[in-house]
Amino acid sequence: MSMNNKVAVYRKEHFNAAHRLFNATWSDATNAAVFGKCSNPNYHGHNYELIVKLVGEPDANTGYVMDLKILSDIIRETVLDKFDHKNLNLDTEAFKHLNPTAENIAIVIYNLLRPKIKPELELQVRLYETERNFVEYPVL
Amino acid sequence: MVYLTRLEHFNAAHKLYNPGWSKEQNDMVFGVCANENWHGHNYDLYVTIKGEPNPDTGFLMDVKKLKILIKEQVINKVDHKNLNLDVDFMQGKMCSTENLAMGIWQQLQPHLPPQVSLHCIKLYETARIYVEYFGD
Numbered sequence: 354m355s356m357n358n359k360v361a362v363y364r365k366e367h368f369n370a371a372h373r374l375f376n377a378t379w380s381d382a383t384n385a386a387v388f389g390k391c392s393n394p395n396y397h398g399h400n401y402e403l404i405v406k407l408v409g410e411p412d413a414n415t416g417y418v419m420d421l422k423i424l425s426d427i428i429r430e431t432v433l434d435k436f437d438h439k440n441l442n443l444d445t446e447a448f449k450h451l452n453p454t455a456e457n458i459a460i461v462i463y464n465l466l467r468p469k470i471k472p473e474l475e476l477q478v479r480l481y482e483t484e485r486n487f488v489e490y491p492v493l
Numbered sequence: 494m495v496y497l498t499r500l501e502h503f504n505a506a507h508k509l510y511n512p513g514w515s516k517e518q519n520d521m522v523f524g525v526c527a528n529e530n531w532h533g534h535n536y537d538l539y540v541t542i543k544g545e546p547n548p549d550t551g552f553l554m555d556v557k558k559l560k561i562l563i564k565e566q567v568i569n570k571v572d573h574k575n576l577n578l579d580v581d582f583m584q585g586k587m588c589s590t591e592n593l594a595m596g597i598w599q600q601l602q603p604h605l606p607p608q609v610s611l612h613c614i615k616l617y618e619t620a621r622i623y624v625e626y627f628g629d
Contacts, residue, residue: 367619369532369533369534369619370532370533371506371530371531371532371533371575372533390572390573391573393573393574393575393579395506395574395575395578395579396506396531396533396575397504397505397506397533397572397573397574397575398504398505398506398507398531398532398533398534399504399533399534399535400533400534400535400619400620437525437532438525438526438528438532439528439530439532440506440528440530440531440532443530444528444530483502483504483535484535
């Protein structure tokens, strides 16, 4: 098959979480100056929307790039069960020592999913923190 | 009679947790929403007022003034805040979407000009869950 047969498939999920932007090596004043209201010590929160994109050639037998039900189960077990209705700073291993910006959350989600997805499929994660703020990783 | 709606939004943390109950009972009733360390939402707030347009301006109310009122009385108090800990008008209440909508009504209603009535507070907690409060 040629490159022309590659298809992108997407699965959209969502999770609701609290967080604060905080650099532990900085003073409270510096955190407040850099991160503003996003550094509120009592946290704030978002409805995150997650779009997982896979690119590959449809399987000759199934016609699927990947069975999206299986992808949905992987996202739920690998990402949503860890992050949904949680405090990203306090309740997750990934952000104990990493600032939970949208950028870092996207990188973490990519790294959680990558080993669970066939290596021949390209993976890209798009994460909406609000309707107006979103990030993508990796940059393809 | 004409109705005018302004849409605002805010991002906040909260939890559903009744301090008069045990942790087990809170978990049973509120499930994941009772997570002790909070979770959060992007809230969308629709404020609808009603009345007769002023014959001189054609306005029910100057929407710039309505925007400032909502910002001062509501958004500045709740945006990027913890609803349980940081918000004066939610102290002592359960931070459900229902109670938050009613609290927002109480924040706005006394500050509207006399010829304008508050009609509805519509509050989206997620894209799929919202409540409406009409003041009765």
